[in-house]
Amino acid sequence: MSSIEPAMRPERYNPKEAEPKWQAVWAERDLFRTRNDDPRPTYYVLEMFPYPSGRIHMGHVRNYAMGDVVARYKRARGFNVLHPMGWDAFGMPAENAAMQNRVHPAVWTYQNIDTMRGQLKSMGLSLDWSREIATCDPAYYRHQQAMFLDFLKAGLVDRKQAKVNWDPVDHTVLANEQVIDGRGWRSGALVEQRELTQWFFKITDVAQDLVDALDGLERWPEKVRLMQRNWIGRSEGLLVRFALESSTTPAGERDLEIYTTRPDTLFGAKFLALAPDHPLARAAAERNPELAAFIEECKRVGTAQEAIDRAEKLGFDTGIRAVHPFDPSWTLPVYVANFILMEYGTGAIFGCPAHDQRDLDFVNRYGLGNTPVVCPPDIDPAAFVITDTAYDGDGRMINSRFLDGLTIAEAKEEVARRLTAQALGNAPVAERKVNFRLRDWGISRQRYWGCPIPIIHCAECGVVPVPHDQLPVVLPEDVSFDQPGNPLDRHPTWKNVPCPSCSGPARRETDTMDTFVDSSWYFARFTDPTLTDRPTDPQVVDRWLPVDQYIGGIEHAILHLLYSRFFTRAMHKTGHAGLDEPFAGLFTQGMVVHETYKASDGAWVQPAEVRFETDGGTRRAFHVKTNAPVEIGSIEKMSKSKKNTVDPDDIIASYGADTARWFMLSDSPPERDVIWTEEGVQGAWRFVQRVWRLVLEIADQPGEAGAGPESETALSVRKAAHRALAAIEEDVERLRFNRCVAHLYELANTLQAGVTEARSGADAAGLGAALREAATIFVRLLAPMMPHLAEECWEVLGGEGLVAQAAWPVVDRDLLVENTITLPVQVNGKKRGDITVPRDADQAAVEAAVRDLDAVQRAIEGRPIRKIIVVPQRIVNVVA
């Protein structure tokens, strides 16, 4: 029996041995270290770096597996690939851990980094670990401080008052997502709105450019570009000043400026409305206690009960009367209204109820009436009445004096033209204004575990930047977390410093930077992370950036990506980079989801504690220990709270990294959620073993092609390999990993069939050689996805060097074309048969073959053939 030979080799592929072995070989040969002086074309692939929360999760596995496929593929294609990894290491969880476990944030963070680095290494990722950075390292954040000061000098930084969510129990500022039903998420205390002086990056200065440049980001998902566009929220409108009747107005107030995008509807105005915290509203409230009470009421409702202020439009008449800019005899009441935001526009509007639903709801409540001024096409203006639904569509102006008959666009233009020419006091009544929803980026955080803002406050000299030669401002290590508030602020000595300018006693800024700042330039730092005297070498940055392929979660579609786009522009302006857009290609991958399990008492049960039985097609679940039935719940994002997580370490320990990577890439399109199932992992594991057996058998095939013509089978094996190669090239380029997997399965099936035939002893000339050639292609195609298994197979097949260093195979185009093709034949659009014709058969030959077809004759049932449509290389349709 010839099967004795394979039996001598290990039948089973053992990832526990093979994976660490190959990882050690790669590390020893320093295979993935990237050199900046390498002359080959560059390719920068980057996955969003992780927060060191403690352990990696399946989402990381999916994300990094994808990036690694791209990195290994591009390397095989001859690129100088940059594929680095680092840690988004500042942030609140470290401080929470400090409070709960009395462990210093730095200790906690670096321990987590050590654990997670080990986990990532066990995945076999082709990362350049020599470039590893942690944002909490002073070697990193000193440059961030330097850039902050550069930005300050360049006019990109502002210091101003802003409202924050203040937790009065914890003495801390809360992010919006930490405010739940108006209460602090930790303390449960009612959150107050406080005015604090904060540092801001002036992102609004580049808002227009941030919108415009979105059009150039062609390799970004349309969805993300749209979300950014909406977030920036550009609108074109008019600032209009209304004169106020002095007899109705608090002393010192003469006019009121509003913002509108619908100046065309000015003749439909019924009222003006102010935000509750508008200065004029406050002034009016001083002489009117009821108004003051109303304003207080609005503030209280503010954060707590979104549901209510969504439904009810409430207002209060201030008694102030404003004069219509086109008619001195026409006055409008000025209300304070709860649906007007001080933060947007001027905090004041004019209301045209006929054409704005909010305004209509408002007037219907207070009986102010409405006048339609835009009439829809095909409607009689005399019969056009608005009752409950405002009309915001297109049409022509009515009831609007000199605007009547104009289109909306014409009317907007006419009003703008007239009002900008008209004077009130010694200034024009109106001014054209582009407005943005985007606000400046507040970066001050009253926390310890973040990058200190390098500023000193001096009673004499005011705000003084820390001199460059005194950077970094390093966080003190001796801090306590046993009291609420910012440890930096109550540190006994840290904040006391001499003023750099006058040497008098001064104090440090105790706020630290938003952690989004840390992640807004790490991709640039990776290009030369050991530079000590400056954040970046702009020439090196420009060679690597923009990142060719950035991969991460959709949850960062807006803030992280927008801030990074701003920061790169700011780095450009201050000479740290020569470009504006950091990410040329962006891909947002889906989540990893899993079934949930619930015990009868309502407690969540971990997947590892559940056992399944199938009877008659229905699946039942039981607790492994108690055997109690467990309810199979909905499929949801893996989360600790629902206990539906699977630990990558466990999977790698039992199946190996390749199996985990393969499964994460195989089942669903990468942008969609993927369901983690035990069956799916086992399927991936079976494939690993199957590949191993297949390769062992092929390795035993005779290598020589031999004399004489190649058999049909041998040729088809070679063709299959080159078809898979061509398809996978296209699919990897477009990140369609699930299709790559399908092609590899298909090729494995073809190889399997070839091996079966070879084993049967059939006389197929050159089959052994064809299988060997196909297998060396197969293994190189597999290598980006299952790198360890591929190395092991490469070795068995006698490949030169390491497959991680092997060049990508070259497609033999001749093998992709068939000499004969099979065309499906339709009759009246329904498939009735096939014809097989030479590839270059002309129309007439095809038609003749089709007419002869039995199936066609049967289907036309004696009717004459009216027409034969031949789509070359695709299909034939007979019309009868």
Place this chain on the structure above:
RNA sequence: GCGGACGUGGCGAAAUCGGUAGACGCAAGAGACUUAAAAUCUCUCGGGCUCACGCCCGUGCGGGUUCGAGCCCCGCCGUCCGCACCA
């Protein structure tokens, strides 16, 4: 409410230049091997009718355009995501 995406077998999905719907995998079923199980190998696998050849139906629903529609157009229904009074 506004904006966007998506609806294909028991399941995850292919097929997007308008040209054979269901590639590939999972689950299921049958068989081979085995003392047995696991593993492995072979086969079946959208629904219906038919001994069979084959025929009919089928891509959320209803219309339309076309020789031909999962794909294009119109109108519904459903699911998911983002924004949430932005004047």
